[in-house]
Amino acid sequence: MTNVHPGQRVAMLADAQNLYHTARSLYTRNIDYSSLLEExxxxxxxxxxxxxxxxxxxxxxxxxxxxxxxxxxxxxTKEIKTFGDGSKKADWDVGMSLDAVSLANHVDTIVLCTGDGDFSRLCRHLKHEGCRVEVMAFKESTAEELIEAADEFVDMSAQQETFLL
Incomplete structure (x- = not known):
């Protein structure tokens, strides 16, 4: 928790699908979004x-x-897309990344709530731009490269009573 002070401007970007599926598969519980935001x-x-x-x-x-x-x-929100072969796809990776890059000039810290390793390059870019990057996710399902790319990693699994309903 270094470099954390009350005057810091923070933006939180939460990948709800990633958090939901991880919390359900690991713990059969849901995310406490109020605590997520507060923490x-x-x-x-x-x-x-x-x-x-x-x-x-x-x-x-x-x-x-x-x-x-x-x-x-x-x-x-984004609609789920169903393809001709019956497969479904929907993700916010590009949208989250664009928002993070757009917000970087207006905040001191961006908190990414996802375990998706695709965001490690975004972390490195934001840090290069002078923005602090914190990642909050469940360690069991968080890509090692994302943990390494962040300034700080908060393991939600270590605080289940805080982050899960």
Whole structure:
């Protein structure tokens, strides 16, 4: 927790699909987004919190999106794409990366909530631009290169009672 001070401006970008699937497969539980935001900000100044979600037309989906907004997240949604062969795809990697690069000039720290190793190059770029990068995810499902690329890694598995409902 070095280089953390109250005046720091923080943006949190949460890959909701990555967090959801990891929490369900490892612990059969859901993410506590309120605690995620609080622990990620740690008393600093929150500039923006964005949760990237996939619309799958699930039963409680709309109430989940509303809950995210009530907590303080901006919910960015994307429809799941179904291809001719029946396969489905939806991810926010490019959208999250573009938002991070756009926000980097307006914040001191970007907190990425994902274990996806594809974001390690983004971490290195943000750091090169002078932005501190923190990653919050479950260590068991976080790419080693992402942990190494970040200034700080918060292992959510080590604090299950904080981060899981």
């Amino acid at each position: 990620g900000v740690r008393g600093r100044t929150l500039t923006r919190a964005i949760a990237y979600v996939i619309r799958a037309n699930a039963e409680d989906e709309e109430s989940f999106f509303e809950a995210l907004v009530d907590i303080g997240f901006e919910a960015k």
